[in-house]
Amino acid sequence: MNVTRRDFVKMCALTAISAGISSRYFEIATSAEKREEEMKIVRSTCSPNCTGACAYNAYVYKGRIVQLIQAADYPESDYNPRGCLKGQSMLNLIYGPDRLKKPLIRVGKRGEGKFKAVSWDEALDYVADKLAEIMKKYGPESVALSIQVPGTGYVHKGAAIRLASMFGWSVLHGYTMNGDLPAFWSQTFGVQTEEFESLEWVNSKYIAIFGSNILVTRLPDAKFLSIAKERGAKVIMVDMNFTPTAAKADEWIQINPSTDAALALGIVNIIINEKLYDEDFVKTYTDLPLLVRLDNQKRLRAYEVKELKDEAEKMKEKIPEYRDLFVVYDVKERRFKIVNPETLERDFEPALEGEFEVELVDGKRVKVKPVFQLIKELVNRDYSPEKVAEIITPPGRSKEEYVEIIKRLGREMGTIKPLHIIYGASNYQWFHGDLKGRALSLIVALTGNIGKPGAGISTYAGQFKIRWPLGMWWLFKGRKPNWVTFLLWLNKEYRQSEEFRKYNRETPYPKNDVKAFVFGWNNPFDQHNMANRLREMATNGELELIVAIDFQQTTSTKWADVVLPGVAWYEKWELTATILHPYVQLQQPAIEPLFECMPEIWIFKEIAKRLVERWDDQELKEQIEEFYPDPELFRKEEEARKNGTWNLKLAREIANEASLKAAELMLGKHEFTKNITLERLLREGAVRLNLPAPNNRQIPFWEQIHEKKPFPPPSYPAPLPKTARFVKSGRIEFYKEEDVFIDFGETLPVHKDPFVDTEYKVNPEAKNKYKFAYVTRNALYRVHSTHSNNLTMLELQDFRPRVWMNPETAKEKGIKEGDLVEVYNDRGRVYGYAVLDPGIHPRVIIFEQGWWSRYLRGASYNTLTFPWVKATHLAYFVPGIWEPTTCWNETACDVRKV
DSSP states (O other), rough: OOOHHHHHHHHHHHHHHHTTTTOOOHHHHHHHHTGGOOEEEEEEEEEEESSOOOEEEEEETTTTTEEEEEEOSSSSGGOOOOOHHHHTTHHHHHSTTOOOOOOOOEEETTTTTOOOEHHHHHHHHHHHHHHHHHHHHHHHGGGGEEOOOOGGGGGHOOOOOHHHHHHTOEEEEHHHTOOOTTTTTHHHHHHSHHHOGGGGGGGEEEEEEESOOHHHGGGGGGGHHHHHHTTOEEEEOOOOSOOOOHHHEEEEEEEOOOOHHHHHHHHHHHHHHOOOOOHHHHHHHTTTTEEEETTTTOOOOOGGGGGGGHHHHHHHHHSSSTTEEEEETTTTTTEEEEEEETOOOOOOOOOOOOOEEEEBBTEEEEEEEEEEHHHHHHHHHHOOOHHHHHHHOOOOSSSHHHHHHHHHHHHHHHHHSSSSEEOOOOHHTTTTTTHHHHHHHHHHHTTOOBTTTBEEEEEEOOOOBBBBBBHHHGGGOOOOOOEOHHHHHOOOOHSSSSHHHHOHHHHHHHTTTOOOEEESSSHHHHHSTTHHHHHHHTTTTTTSEEEEEBBOTTTTGGSSSSEEEEEOOTTSOEEEOOOOOOOEEOOOSSSOSTTOOOOOOHHHHHHHHHHHHHHHOOOHHHGGGGSSSSSSHHHHHHHGGETEEHHHHHHHHHHHHHHHHHHHHTTTTTTGTTTTHHHHHHSSEEEEEOOOOOOOOOOOOOOHHHOOOOOOOBBBSOOHHHHGGGTTTTTTTOOOOOOHHTTTTOOOOOOTTTTTTHHHHHHHTTTHOEEEEEEEEEOOBBTTTTTTTOHHHHHHTOOOOOEEHHHHHHHHHHOOOTTTEOOOOOOOOEEEEEEOOTSSOOTTEEEEOOEEEEETTOOGGGGGGOOOOOOGGGOOTTTTTTOOOOOOOOOEEEEOOO
């Protein structure tokens, strides 16, 4: 076709009009054709909670973004291009009908969505008055702030924490709110999370994916799976349902819901009994040689042993308080030896198997065994291939077939290296997800597949991992917020339980409960666990103030008392870093904020300024000018408000300058960010962090394996002593001796059936009443609930939410393809149109998360869920690292035709 550019633009416009879509964008494009020299291109980053952090070029004409195109300028060409249709159609949100224009104060009932538009001063004064009143009545910790996804914006989310730290507010960590925290990491490795950058996938020769739907949830990086296959890697997918990722794998292995731990332990059985394990790795880097007392199920301490007492007392003075001295049996010297927890160098040859008798200081003699011996006995007793097949084999499949699959997987994973296990959020968002992670970690540890190119275990969910210390900006003058566990807020019954009193060692909770809720960058009244509980708190007055900060009117803003309009990520300066690629990037404003929307750093500064005037803290009153990283900017901004009227343009300019200074402050002088400056980021676009592995690659535990540094590496911003106490031996730990693990029979990783300790325990009738697992999987069309109102994405879904089920399930329920159905339990319900898919497990019902309730007849898909709290997650408390995390999929349901 011989079509000119002008003709093409005209045809696009005609097509848009015929589809009923506004032609404004195309009119602008036509105008741009006449004066293309005025087109401005701004590099920025797309920053929803998807861990992509993709670089985009915003094409701006006459102050309006007319197109978003992947920048494709990463130094390593394999990372180019990065982006997806959601990011490319972000214009639908920036310029969409839900865009907030002015501050709002509620005039109707909560949830009704009736507001009046007010000035910034009126809205901010209202917020400050109410907050001061609540703080004086109940204490500052009764104000709760939710913090979402730091990696998508260290500056503005840091400003929120800065405000909370000033006054000692409670902060709800997004990792646990979203259920993205894989609890096994802290229990096993002493870290928050770890993962390969996606470029490392191509170095693997065997990739085993357990419940991660990479081709849907990791679109910019999915290609690396294909590249790995082209280079000879075998890719297997273990999942109860057939997924797009399973379609691209070499093999799909379907198992029963939440039985991955059993499969992993069956694989361990083969690796141990056929001696496919890496003996030197196991002895050097893990706790498997450490001795456990059989009388009390605790590890044997050196100062308990008569022959080691004097030596132990001398060593105890030289090791940090967060470490402890454990014991192995040296087969060369035929005696017990102390293990130094401060190094992974070893001068002993520990026994992995056997039973030994040791004389204690008090003269008592007790029997001990290495952890390895206990694991071997466990898998031989409970997890033979035959027993595991009984647990994992789906209905209609042959158990004998699965026995052979287990054996084959054990031999493949025991011999093919490098091995990479990808453990997905949909898999660990179950009550016993931590047990599955511990069992899968055992496979890579036994085979020595840790700390090497292409060898390890990774979890990809959220952008919560902070790459370097940020406290210099996040904490105001060293003050700290009061971190609170989200599930304890929602689950009042558990807070009042005997189990909580028994096992809660240090998890704080506000004395007078949460009375004010301030949130931004999230949609908690729709998207989060038990959304109906939040709505109940709002309706019955339990929450006395709700403040929402967003750039568009979401479901949750309609439940707020005050809505403060923030900005989109093409309207502000921001510093971003993600987990899928180890680059630091600057998010640059392509356009001025629309209407009266303001950068969040400015909003939090204004709340702080007003609250200080109402709060009795003389020190804060004297220091308030230092809320911005440069006090001069705070004073300068006073000029933006003259005669009671804001010059919003000038205020934005100053807030932008403050954002850049905060970014500069955070880059600081840390070894990971050395030589990374704002100037360099502006010039180069994306700059790699300075990481310890060769070529600055993101390879977890490189220093531990190659430099013999003890576990764990730091999990910022927590200080090392806070997390190192999780693994007191300084090694990868598979034996957990805390009382709660002993009481629950989880000292070693084991399999436990879903719902037994949750749904069926609370309501025994649920076992017969609700026979299906309700899984809310991530959607191709949304990033959680972001883009739920994106016209382009809605059109691709025919504007219809769907419910997936197996045809046999549908037949049993009298449901046909396309029927409107209701998924329900005693707590709530959700509606969607039936899709019959033979790849879905017969005992599973799937609904795709992220739909706003306005598309679901007013219902919320999260009303079916429950904030279950597992006691082993209360053994320690470090926010966003070791604390209870939402387990969305631990939800039983039924389905019927409407």
